[in-house]
Amino acid sequence: MPSDLIAAIDQTAANTLLGAAESALGTLSKSGSGSLGPLGASWSASGSFTGGTVALSPPDTIAIDGLEIDYSLSLTLSIDLSFLDIHIQICIPTPFGDFCLPPINIDFPTISVTVPFSSSATLSADFGLDVHLTAGTWFVDAVIQSITQLDLGAAAVLLLTAIGAAISVALLAIPFIGLVLSLAVAFITAAFGLADVTGLLGPIVSAFVSGLTFNLYQQPQNFQVLPAAPPYNPAVMVTLAAVAAGVQASGKNELVLSVDI
């Protein structure tokens, strides 16, 4: 039996709704930890989604191409500078034995270097439809199923440069580092390369993509047809008894919502 209510949109309208779904999703926050070569790294990031082109593909796939992920990252590196520690004692031989100056001990600390960084990545992926009734509200969500392409762009190169600059600035603030500053920067930045940065950045961006869900439809099961208009007109409500969604092909591909009341 056909559904009581049918609402359908084509790909053009689906693109309009995608923009609304992206705005509704807002800014996501993620955090985690990883490594950058031998260095420990922790990070927190916020990201949002814009753009993208929808292609509806029967039976139930929404392919989104060129979805932009704009993210801001705060990366904290933990750098143990003990390799720069200086322990010197000068002794001068005399007929009466060695005359030693007091030892010079300079211990360098473990420092934290925070690297702020913003960039964007481009995602192409296939999404499936998930219809569910949760806490009295019907939802139709587009949930990521598979990633066709995730392009980090030039972010890894830029982040590598940003990390080097941040380390240099951080080291300048350390007493007595001047003697070995260039040595320290060279040593630390040589400890990791572009591949390591990419290896760190990939999971960070993937954290936003994993389980990515755009809400396409959300209505209370107890659906308000008309609002109350006092004193003699209570709200008019109907029950959305069943909701289904799918991509159908009949002349052109359409996202179809079917509802029984």
Added chain:
Amino acid sequence: MSLTGTHHAFASIDERGVNRALQAFFGARPHYLHYGSAPFVTGNSITETQVSPIAFPGVAGGIAYAIDLTIPVVDLYPPDGTLPPPLVLGPDQLSLTTQVTITIGCMAGSDSDGKGRITPVKTTLDVVAIGHPVSVYFSPGVGFVRFAVDQVLVENVAPPSLQAVLDCLIKMILNAVLSSVELPFDIVDAGFFKLILEAGPTIADNQIEIWGDVS
């Protein structure tokens, strides 16, 4: 043939959906079905609407009356069955069936205070009407579909002149009642999108259909 056709969005509500929406509307606001003057209806409420009695010289306080309708049942084209002649349901049309009970306060005699005694006298009429949907659009997502009655037949009434009087009376009443019944775009599209109405409403395949774009 796609649902959206040359447009980008489509929405429809079928016959069962329309009738459930009408049941919800009149169930929540039954005063749109029950009208009467005192003493049948003594005030406005959610369940009843008070009207003035029919003024007539010599009838103290006027002629009391009440009109009660059952919730109309809608049949969208194509018809589920044969309509009583001469009614014919065509494309883009709907039929409504309802029962209308007309009650008058029959005043007889007078008591010691000079007031007449009112005895309710009523008749219940089976009514079939043909109508069509009308859309009212304000802005994206804001608008509604309502019904206009074109033709009414009160069954089993003679002579024909009385039938003509009743047909016209009931047509006026039905149009007045239905002018209050709105099916917002939200119930037709289930709140899926904010429709920019471009075409419709039409009636085909037992459903009311509208088309447009989304914002």
